Every structure is written in structure tokens, then in C-alpha cells.
Amino acid sequence: MRILLIEDEASIANFIKDGLEEEGFAVDVADNGKKGLQIALDNLEEYDLLLLDWMLPGLSGIEICRAIRKQNQQLPIIFLTAKDTVDDAVFALETGANDFIRKPFSFEEMLARIRVLLRSQSGEQTVFRYKDLEMNLDTHRVTKAGVAVELTQKEFALLEYLLRNKGKVCRRTRIIEKVWDINFDHSTAVIDVYINFLRKKLENPGAEESFITTIRGIGYRINDDA
Amino acid sequence: MRILLIEDEASIANFIKDGLEEEGFAVDVADNGKKGLQIALDNLEEYDLLLLDWMLPGLSGIEICRAIRKQNQQLPIIFLTAKDTVDDAVFALETGANDFIRKPFSFEEMLARIRVLLRSQSGEQTVFRYKDLEMNLDTHRVTKAGVAVELTQKEFALLEYLLRNKGKVCRRTRIIEKVWDINFDHSTAVIDVYINFLRKKLENPGAEESFITTIRGIGYRINDDA
DNA sequence: GCCTTGTTTTTAGCCAATTTTAAGAATCAT
């Protein structure tokens, strides 16, 4: 994942660049607005995300944002700013930014926001299928043979976990950790109950065998469709 | 974004120019009508918006507006005026102006109007629909089956967010971030209350199910119309 | 200033849906 950072203060720029590179991103830095816009426009396809300082020598962040939005609606843009009025945040978002982080910010917070934007934009899988079953994370919908099926939060989360690991065993302990809480009482039988809910809601009444295979003593698995 | 300001009073002109430049616009000033029209016609393609004083030495604002509209229908034109009769406003709009601001005006207000006009210019989507519901960002109007519905600011913003994401889940946390403030107390019930306001204002009394689907524990969704 | 009006946010009770627990029945492996 390639990120362009437009920020004139070298200390901040380095802090962010180093931190993000440690996390596995490729980061390019431009230290003024004009250069930044140039680089961005010349390599629009290259970058997956833009971090943009609000106050820049040369061109302001707002102007850069506008200029880029004319060319490209997709590129996620996050503003970094010392300004702290609500108006600025709203203004930034209206200009076409996707998010807005106030300095001083925690690195963790920034990382989280970057991840959110990259996930929703950069083609991460949001639709899962098994035979005539379809789960869509964007719309938060599940359909069976085209017919909508209403799932509760936990049912949805459990099915998502199973489908994400289609073909692989999902161990009970892992399920408890991922779908419920890391420190959830391991001696519970909730999983069984919820597997049962899913089977009831998603299986053709007369089915000989379940689409969720029980692996006794270990956990469950949804098979790869043949 | 380049703005041409035609205004003879130097103090007002400077106030506006400085303010807009701080906001990232490039502003040129002409201090009389003749010069202003000249500049405008010679550089029609250069400017994204025209701010035009009503009373000018040499040529009046109205005459300038007419002359420009002969050449160019697109350029957004905003009148600035001390006059305060409704007639003048109507007259200005008939002449081809897009908006009309009375002096004395707040800078914020002017900025807001400028942004609205630039938005529709930049090809961004400004009309959203769901069945017989229509929301127009340019005119800031919402109609239900052709009948105008009055929404407050927050109601409007919430509906806009939901419609922009028509078909997709809108998670509570995202709604709070986008419609309210980024760091708004997450444990509040304002969202519920405003969803309720929207439903009351926009739903046919005897409706069996809401046009805003509740997804318990997650958020809300306006469905794609079938 | 103070009052009025409209908007936004908080609060709290209610209710329904969801989640969890529990316990007996069924199934499996040896």
C-alpha cells in the first residue's frame, strides 16, 4: 500500500513516515503544497491514500484536495490539522476529504483511520458466497437463493467468520475469540446454540447434511464449494 | 479555485479578498464596472466564480451580469448588495445571477454560498432520490412526492449521509463521526432521536415498514429502490 | 437586555429482540 504524505514540518513528516513504514506501508513525502500536488497528479494511480496537512507553504491543503478531487473521486484523503473548530472539520469533509485528524494525534488513532479507509476503498473482499448463499458486508445483507434472510448481529458475525475461512477448520477457541470476546468464558455452549440458529435459518428444510460441518472435538467448517 | 470580485469600495473588497485567500481561493479584484467586465470577458475560462457588487461606478452590476451571460451561461455569479427589497433579489436572479447576498453579510454565510455553487459546478452529485423522496443539495430542498418538506440542519445532514450511502449499512459510529463531530460522545442517543424525526416527517402515516431500515446493534440503511 | 421560537441534545421508561444459560436428548467414538 502506497501513501503520499504532504507535510512541511520535517519532524512530523519523519515521525509519520517511519511509523507507517514500520507497519508495512510505502510512504513518499512532499514538503510543500506545490510539489505535493504535482506528485499526486502525476501519479494518481500509484497511491492508495493521501495524508494532507492543512497549512502548507505554497498551496493550502484545501486547494490540493479540491484539485485532486477534480481528477479523481476515489483516492482516500485524510487531513491533518492543528485547527480545532468544528467548522474546519466540516469544511474539510465538504471539500472532498474522507477523514480528518487533529494534531496532536496518537499514531494508533491515525493508523486505525487509515486502515478503515483502505479497507472500504481498496477492494478488500466484501462479498462472500457458498453455493446459493451470499453475504454482503457493505449492505450488511445475507441472501439464500436470492431471498433475504434476517440475521442478528452475532449470527452475522459468526457466519462471516466461517465464510472468511471457507474450507478451513474454525476451532471453537478461535471462534470464541474472534466472534465473541477474547476473554469470554471458554466453557460455554453459545457457539453450539448459534451454529444451530444459522442452520435453522439457512438450510433447506429437508437437507441431508448441513452446510456447516461439525468437526467433533475441534470446531466447525464450511466446505469449499465443489 | 479562482474568483473574480468586482467591487469599488476598497475596504470591503480587501476584507473579502483576504478572507477568501485565507480559505484557499485565488481572488482578483476589479474596482469598477468597466474594468471588471473587461477582465471577466477576457478571461472567462479562468474564473470559477464571480462576486459582483450591485452598485458600481461606470457599469452597474446588472449590466455586467447580462453581458457575461451572453457569452457564458455556466459561470456562477453571486450578487452583493445593500439593497434589501425582495424585488431586487428576484430581478438579479432573473438577470442570470445564481445567488444573492445582502450587505452586511457574515463572511461565513458568503463562504457557504460560494461553496454550494462551486459544488454543483464540479460535477459532484447534488441530487439524491429514494422512491418519491428527493433531496437537492444545490437548493437545499427535500421533497416527498413533489411536496416540500422542511428539515432542520441536522435532519438534513443525516438524511444526506444515509442517501449518499443508499444501499449500504451506515454504522452508528460512522454516522456520529460524519454527521455530528468526529469526537462526539459515542454513548449518546441523538441518532435514534433524529432517525425518529426523519421517519415522522418523511413517512406516509400508514406505512407498514420504514424507509430507513434499522440494523440492530449496527446502524441504519436506506435500501436501494427495487 | 429579555422573551419567544425553533432546534438540538439529554433523559428515562418501555418494550421487543437478542444473547446467554441451562438441562435433557441425541449422537458419536471407542
Add this chain to the structure above:
DNA sequence: ATGATTCTTAAAATTGGCTAAAAACAAGGC
């Protein structure tokens, strides 16, 4: 057959959203 594991069902506990009403806040008029 036996013990362990999973399935099923019902009932209890909890959560989360809806609603109405009140409180807080903002803007405009007098």
C-alpha cells in the same frame, strides 16, 4: 455400553432502540 461431545429447546437475562417529554442552547424580535 459408556463417557464425551454436540444438538435442541425453553426460559432467563440483557441489550438496544423507540418514543415522548424535558432541558439546554441558539437566534431573532422587541
